[in-house]
Amino acid sequence: MTAALAIRDLKKTYRNGHIALKGISLEVAEGDFFALLGPNGAGKSTTIGIVTSLVNKSAGEVSIFGHDLETDLAAAKSCIGLVPQEFNFNQFEPVGEIVANQAGYYGIERRQALGRAEQYLRRLGLWEKRRGMARELSGGMKRRLMIARALVHEPRLLILDEPTAGVDIEIRRSMWDFLREINANGTTIILTTHYLEEAESMCRNIAIMDEGELIENTSTRRLLNTLHMETFILDIADPLEKLPDLPGHSVRLVDECTIEADICRDKVINDLFADLSAQGIRILSMRNKTNRLEQLFVRLVEGGSSEAG
Amino acid sequence: MTPQQKLTALRTIVTREILRFARIWIQTVLPPMITTALYFIIFGNLIGSQIGDMDGFRYMEFIIPGIIMMSVITNSYANVVSSFYGSKFQRHIEEMLVSPVPNYIILTGFITGGVTRGLVVGCAVTLVSLLFNPLSIYNLWVMLSMIVLTAILFALAGFINAIYARTFDDISIIPTFVLTPLTYLGGIFYSINMLPEFWQKASLANPILYMINAFRYGFLGITDISLLASYSISIGFIVVLYTFSIYLLRKGQGIRT
Numbered sequence: 001m002t003a004a005l006a007i008r009d010l011k012k013t014y015r016n017g018h019i020a021l022k023g024i025s026l027e028v029a030e031g032d033f034f035a036l037l038g039p040n041g042a043g044k045s046t047t048i049g050i051v052t053s054l055v056n057k058s059a060g061e062v063s064i065f066g067h068d069l070e071t072d073l074a075a076a077k078s079c080i081g082l083v084p085q086e087f088n089f090n091q092f093e094p095v096g097e098i099v100a101n102q103a104g105y106y107g108i109e110r111r112q113a114l115g116r117a118e119q120y121l122r123r124l125g126l127w128e129k130r131r132g133m134a135r136e137l138s139g140g141m142k143r144r145l146m147i148a149r150a151l152v153h154e155p156r157l158l159i160l161d162e163p164t165a166g167v168d169i170e171i172r173r174s175m176w177d178f179l180r181e182i183n184a185n186g187t188t189i190i191l192t193t194h195y196l197e198e199a200e201s202m203c204r205n206i207a208i209m210d211e212g213e214l215i216e217n218t219s220t221r222r223l224l225n226t227l228h229m230e231t232f233i234l235d236i237a238d239p240l241e242k243l244p245d246l247p248g249h250s251v252r253l254v255d256e257c258t259i260e261a262d263i264c265r266d267k268v269i270n271d272l273f274a275d276l277s278a279q280g281i282r283i284l285s286m287r288n289k290t291n292r293l294e295q296l297f298v299r300l301v302e303g304g305s306s307e308a309g
Numbered sequence: 310m311t312p313q314q315k316l317t318a319l320r321t322i323v324t325r326e327i328l329r330f331a332r333i334w335i336q337t338v339l340p341p342m343i344t345t346a347l348y349f350i351i352f353g354n355l356i357g358s359q360i361g362d363m364d365g366f367r368y369m370e371f372i373i374p375g376i377i378m379m380s381v382i383t384n385s386y387a388n389v390v391s392s393f394y395g396s397k398f399q400r401h402i403e404e405m406l407v408s409p410v411p412n413y414i415i416l417t418g419f420i421t422g423g424v425t426r427g428l429v430v431g432c433a434v435t436l437v438s439l440l441f442n443p444l445s446i447y448n449l450w451v452m453l454s455m456i457v458l459t460a461i462l463f464a465l466a467g468f469i470n471a472i473y474a475r476t477f478d479d480i481s482i483i484p485t486f487v488l489t490p491l492t493y494l495g496g497i498f499y500s501i502n503m504l505p506e507f508w509q510k511a512s513l514a515n516p517i518l519y520m521i522n523a524f525r526y527g528f529l530g531i532t533d534i535s536l537l538a539s540y541s542i543s544i545g546f547i548v549v550l551y552t553f554s555i556y557l558l559r560k561g562q563g564i565r566t
Contacts, residue, residue: 052407074409088400104321105408107314
């Protein structure tokens with residue numbers, strides 16, 4: 001099967017001498033839901049910029065569904081829909097026009113473009129706003145407008161650069177549902193995000209970039225399996241002044257009603273519960289201290305190696 | 310893209326460009342009508358009545374073609390420079406850059422928008438001129454072809470200005486310090502035959518002189534310059550500026566990093 005996105009030895013040096021990409025190679029399979037993660041300045045947006053022809057590459061090859069960006073640019077562009085990080089629409093243009101015009105740039109004739117615009121604006125809850133100027137929309141609505149605009153030509157590959165930044169949790173979750181639905185219908189999705197929970201819950205494969213290099217590229221499941229230890233927060237029923245001795249467990253008293261416990265992957269969590277119960281400590285609830293992927297991400301980026309845990 | 314798809318893309322850009330200036334007609338169409346009405350009153354009526362005939366025509370008749378042409382030049386340039394720079398500034402030029410629409414369609418779309426505004430304003434100013442003088446046309450084809458060529462040329466110039474502009478100041482420097490002086494010195498209000506010989510020759514370096522004179526020929530049948538020279542210079546500049554604009558778009562100057 002042809003890869004939705006194939007990148008080979010991609011390099012980018014900006015005019016000021018800054019090396020943004022040091023030669024990354026990456027493949028995203030058709031139908032995948034793929035996360036591209038990395039700290040600020042890692043090179044994610046540069047990579048997306050090159051793939052979407054907004055940034056000129058210094059070296060390397062990029063192809064979209066087999067269409068090379070150098071030799072078959074128009075066909076490659078036709079396959080991509082982009083939701084950029086920054087708002088990049090005309091603030092003084094009506095919402096409906098923005099979406100319908102985008103279809104026009106892809107050669108979709110006006111009547112069909114208006115129909116598609118209606119379909120996606122309704123789906124994303126913006127139909128009532130179609131005649132209003134884009135500047136009148138809230139931040140969450142502007143993000144959804146960019147998603148509608150990116151989908152109006154029905155791309156095979158949808159690239160979202162921080163699509164839920166600054167969006168409240170309710171809208172974020174409805175956007176996640178929408179993206180899952182789009183992906184289930186066959187659209188390949190590449191996502192960059194700072195919400196690692198988002199990547200963990202939605203993406204099947206993950207690549208992590210740092211300082212212009214790819215430091216990890218694997219399936220989400222395999223990556224999470226490399227996490228050797230997880231930290232849990234336990235809320236206890238009766239306040240404690242001091243934590244009793246619990247040999248074989250790495251536990252700390254955070255405050256009189258909260259215990260923090262590090263659990264290795266090769267240990268059974270029931271053992272800890274049994275020992276706590278034996279000491280008369282009753283557990284009310286338990287949760288992860290941080291998102292699992294977040295733990296891994298921090299270790300990978302700070303450690304500079306792929307040995308997590 | 311198929312030719313039909315390219316045509317759809319072009320139509321989309323042109324419609325968007327026309328709607329853009331039509332939505333703000335109070336800023337784009339009305340001011341030149343008021344300004345030129347003042348020119349006609351002050352220069353044509355009040356001062357013109359003291360000047361007498363110019364090349365066998367009343368002064369008012371003599372200046373009307375130049376003033377129409379000045380409005381066309383200013384507006385076709387202003388439309389493209391402000392629209393394209395605005396799309397860079399707000400980054401919605403990216404909507405086109407990520408799409409498969411070819412560079413020459415993008416350029417043609419913006420230029421057509423600028424030409425349309427130039428011609429709409431030119432017609433509006435012509436209507437205003439009718440309040441002061443009946444319309445006389447000597448050669449309709451020369452008049453129409455020259456105004457369209459001039460609008461294309463200055464729309465292209467506005468496009469190049471917008472490509473290089475990094476701030477809003479950059480889009481007003483050229484119109485203020487280059488375009489306006491060249492237009493005023495391009496023979497709107499006088500015939501270059503009135504100038505000393507040195508300045509007559511110096512005026513020949515001003516491309517706007519050729520366009521205004523050819524346009525005036527279309528109205529009145531008089532010109533200081535040969536029509537062949539006017540057409541050659543206009544078409545020559547268009548070819549050079551168009552080629553350069555395509556080169557800049559392909560290179561991504563000012564729009565791609």
